[in-house]
Amino acid sequence: MKFEKEILCIGAGYVGGPTMAMIAYKCEQYRVNVVDIVPEKIDQWNSDDLPIYEPGLDEIVKKARGRNLFFDTDIEAGIKAADIIFVSVNTPTKTYGVGAGMVADLQYWEKTARQILDCAESSKIIVEKSTLPVKTAQAMERILNSGKNGVQFEVLSNPEFLAEGTAIADLENPDRVLIGSQQSQSGLKARDELVAIYANWVDPDRIVTSNIWSSELSKLVANAFLAQRISSINAISSLCEKTEADVSEVARAVGMDSRIGPKFLNASVGFGGSCFKKDILNLVYLCRHYGLEQEADYWEGVVSINEHQKERFVLNMLTAMFNTLAGKKVCLFGFAFKANTGDTRETPALTIAGRLVAENAQVVISDPKALDNARQDTKELKGDIQFIEDPYIAAEGCHAVAIMTEWELYRTLDYKKIFVSMQQPAFIFDGRNIVDHEKLFNIGFNVFPIGKPKKVHF
Numbered sequence: 001m002k003f004e005k006e007i008l009c010i011g012a013g014y015v016g017g018p019t020m021a022m023i024a025y026k027c028e029q030y031r032v033n034v035v036d037i038v039p040e041k042i043d044q045w046n047s048d049d050l051p052i053y054e055p056g057l058d059e060i061v062k063k064a065r066g067r068n069l070f071f072d073t074d075i076e077a078g079i080k081a082a083d084i085i086f087v088s089v090n091t092p093t094k095t096y097g098v099g100a101g102m103v104a105d106l107q108y109w110e111k112t113a114r115q116i117l118d119c120a121e122s123s124k125i126i127v128e129k130s131t132l133p134v135k136t137a138q139a140m141e142r143i144l145n146s147g148k149n150g151v152q153f154e155v156l157s158n159p160e161f162l163a164e165g166t167a168i169a170d171l172e173n174p175d176r177v178l179i180g181s182q183q184s185q186s187g188l189k190a191r192d193e194l195v196a197i198y199a200n201w202v203d204p205d206r207i208v209t210s211n212i213w214s215s216e217l218s219k220l221v222a223n224a225f226l227a228q229r230i231s232s233i234n235a236i237s238s239l240c241e242k243t244e245a246d247v248s249e250v251a252r253a254v255g256m257d258s259r260i261g262p263k264f265l266n267a268s269v270g271f272g273g274s275c276f277k278k279d280i281l282n283l284v285y286l287c288r289h290y291g292l293e294q295e296a297d298y299w300e301g302v303v304s305i306n307e308h309q310k311e312r313f314v315l316n317m318l319t320a321m322f323n324t325l326a327g328k329k330v331c332l333f334g335f336a337f338k339a340n341t342g343d344t345r346e347t348p349a350l351t352i353a354g355r356l357v358a359e360n361a362q363v364v365i366s367d368p369k370a371l372d373n374a375r376q377d378t379k380e381l382k383g384d385i386q387f388i389e390d391p392y393i394a395a396e397g398c399h400a401v402a403i404m405t406e407w408e409l410y411r412t413l414d415y416k417k418i419f420v421s422m423q424q425p426a427f428i429f430d431g432r433n434i435v436d437h438e439k440l441f442n443i444g445f446n447v448f449p450i451g452k453p454k455k456v457h458f
């Protein structure tokens, strides 16, 4: 069959895989090819055991794979054949040199740009899917258009707003699709081509176009605003614990103001995930680069509050458990950075596990999807750490349970059964406020929620 368009995506990760699966699923007329430098990852995408867990992903991959969706390791051939190339490689925080710990590490992205330049034999549209600092498209254009063989590249910014755990629903029914382009004739033409792809299933009102710099910046700002809401409610959670106010009641009352809205106001042990911290630090770096010190400090505060919230959680545990955790067994319910994913990047659970073993506590980690990642992540931690998927077995003989991830599973466990299997007095620290605190207290637990009065038997 002759396809209308050849689409290539470089980077088969949490964004590239699901996004391309959705395009292929919705648009049978396009051939969608996803490539990666890690062959094992491509093998997994071609197997029944996909490299990431995402509700609904298996179904759409199964429908499109082999029909118009392909996963491959031949990046060169992919580039040659493509009309449109999405670049969805990772852009982690730089760990060395200038801007270390703050700025995005663009080495993977730049390698990709150079590889496209080396291999391309015809003109192409290049779409920045990765989250990048504002003005990156300029650098990409300069690299790409440094070739002498007459091949033209038009660079677009099309940041992804999906959240893990709901990626398929987000991709199928996005709040908006944002496409930034140069305002030149060729830029606008390329933009229209990308709009036409999304228009196969997204309502035209939700496809927003802008200049390329606004698009790049909007992605960083969206993540900064989301994270800011969590840090705001988490900062209030500390005050609630001091004043006997209840953070859920405060959040409900505040969120009912239609100007504020109810979403993203769940106080927690802290936000995790590969992007919030990285993108805010990137924004902070950009502000400082342009001499905007106060603005940089303002956004940095969002990250500081998050670090403080995790530390506060551990200190609360320590104080509650008679100021020593040495030799005590603590079970972590959940290790993923949020529910419905196996992803553990920047998970607060890793920080908590690290702090617990530093106090010489024994740690038991339980999670329905993230134990493989948890084993990898905790390799460097020195201490007694066990991994047990079954939460009942994991909690047996423990002094405390700490809920780290809001998995539905943890709401509905038989906590009576758990209580009798634990060391007494038994403690529960609810880092997500997802269990019925009154009920657990009545069972006999000493209960420590976030931002609500503790319930203790002594």
Ligand code: NAD
Pocket: 010, 011, 012, 013, 014, 015, 016, 035, 036, 037, 038, 041, 075, 088, 089, 090, 091, 108, 109, 111, 112, 129, 130, 131, 132, 160, 161, 162, 163, 164, 274, 275
């Ligand atoms: P990821 O690490 O899961 O995937 C990136 C993939 O790119 C990896 O499989 C890696 O092997 C591959 N890669 C790196 N260099 C390559 C190269 N030169 N050639 C081919 N493949 C290469 O990362 P991710 O979570 O998918 O994030 C990708 C980008 O999307 C980041 O910029 C991130 O900020 C952004 N983003 C992520 C999310 C999310 O929920 N994870 C959401 C929105 C945006």
Ligand code: UGA
Pocket: 131, 160, 161, 162, 163, 164, 165, 223, 226, 230, 263, 264, 265, 266, 267, 268, 269, 270, 271, 272, 273, 274, 275, 276, 337, 338, 339
């Ligand atoms: C986030 C954004 O929501 C996406 O729009 C964005 O595309 C993505 O980052 C990205 O750029 O990577 P994600 O990190 O996958 O998505 O998940 P979120 O649902 O945003 O949760 C992030 C963290 O905040 C999780 O640890 C979650 O548990 C925590 N959270 C969320 C809270 O603590 N309280 C809340 O009310 C909401």
